[in-house]
Amino acid sequence: MKKLRLHGAYRAVRATLKGIRPLPPRISGSGPPATGRKGHAKRRRGIAVSDFVYWAVIAFLFAPLVVLFAYSFNSSKSGSWTGFSFMWYERLFLGSGLLWNAFGNSAIIALGSASAATLLGSLAAVGTSRYSFWYRPYVKSMSFIPMILPEIIVGVSLLVFFAGVGLKLGLLTVWIAHTTFNIPFVYLLVSARLEEFDPSIIEAARDLGATEVQTLLRIILPITMPGIASGFLTAVTLSLEDFVITFFVAGPGSTTLPLFIYSAIRFGVSPVINALSAVMVAGTVLLIYPARNFLKAYAAH
């Protein structure tokens, strides 16, 4: 059995070396199952080099966060270490009204824009996956372009647009902008989910007399739920993260958390932001850590 598999691999390599693309290993059957592959992962010199790079990168990625974390306990405002203190955390939770105001705005915008984008994007995904109609190519390409266009272009064009139609910059314009950049992500994630399942289920439902609405709510919705949920969560995350687009379309009274942090940075290093960062990083870890096993499931897949 193993010999047979290796033989397939030989042929594939021969083909590759000659510049002919072999069939994908999974299809040709030459690919061993994941467990078999682990067995092949012998520790050799080359692998050790890549591991070294990996750990160096992890150190590089974490170093700034560790420095922020350490300095959030510094008792003085300057860069030098003067002693341990919780004063910046006290300031963060008790004396930073504007910051929490910005946090509230961010939460409203994130939930509002993710909801709108999920509704529009999911419906469009259902529409383009099951039907063909004259503007289907338009919907498909319009759902891809905003993803690859640099954010600055999206932000500037929306600013010019809002000025043109006379819409005052504020929470409404931020919500519109966030919904716009969130739609493509929801659309693509739900589309991917819809591609995975057997469309004959829908035909069966229709043959058994289900109306379009019944089919949508009782067949398609439960099946696409994982896609819809991941679309919604992705949208919430993207919205909470966004700085560049928000920067252009926000007005007085619609400061989001990233905008607040931006203005704080412009005034120089502030230990309250250190404390906020530490809290946010800790929150991130707490949020992702339980999902580790899903990562593993995904990785194994």
Add this chain to the structure above:
Amino acid sequence: MTRNYGKIYAGPQALWLTVFFAAPLAIIVAYSFMKRDLYGGVLPQASLEAYRSLANPTLLSVAWRTLWVSFIATVFTILIALPCGYSIARSGNQAMRLFLVIVPFWTNFLIRIYAWIAILGNEGFLNDLLKILGLRTNSVQFLYNQGAVILVLVYMYLPYAILPLFSTIDKFDFTLLEAARDLGATRMQALMKVLIPNIRGGLVTAVLFTFIPIFGAYAVPLLVGGKDAYMLGNVIADQVTKTRNWPLASSISMGVTVLTGLAAVIFAATSRRTAQHVVEDSGIGPLSATAGIPSGGQA
């Protein structure tokens, strides 16, 4: 025969993106061919003035710098991300290794920039360290130059490159490498001739996901670069909000958009991949429900 409900389902999204995405872009295109009005806005006269003023030497040098910085930062990012993705894919504990990449990635964009200011600043951690070690008595200016911009850009975009590279390397059948070795290829030959061609899709995705957002970078050059390291994104923003020369901002935006579009077309041609594949490769897809990996990229 069922009715065609597709139009009804896709209608609201199509309308939304037409009004709030296509129309604003159309306005940018139109403004780029108009004359500027004194206090912002445009005069409704056809003109190529905005495009002619693209040729001024200051703007050209910024454009050149933007291309150069994007190129260098992308090369560094990919060269570092490639062994990283390989290491994760071959690890026995992929979940943990992915988790470690995702935590910094998930940390707020501005906080990550801020962290670098706290390290490299005049009163920052690094200067503090140098003084404690007695290597320096006065502060060294680490920030506000091109090097700082490249460093922070690489930092910001490493995960964008690592994740798609990991997910394609993970699908690669490693017995092919052994087969190549058995057939007499050196380690390097095996990697270059067998591994690299097989992960081309992920490689192209990784390049695109780093180059495009870096090319449109705004916040990083603004906060750690300063005036001497400004990139096109900063020029566009200044023309819109400060100088208020909207036609010029529009014509620069057109240039950036055309270049981005060109990159996307080259990408589509070389990899024959759809948006769906990109999402899958990027790791946004199945992961996002649990890890919420953001993408698209801001800078």
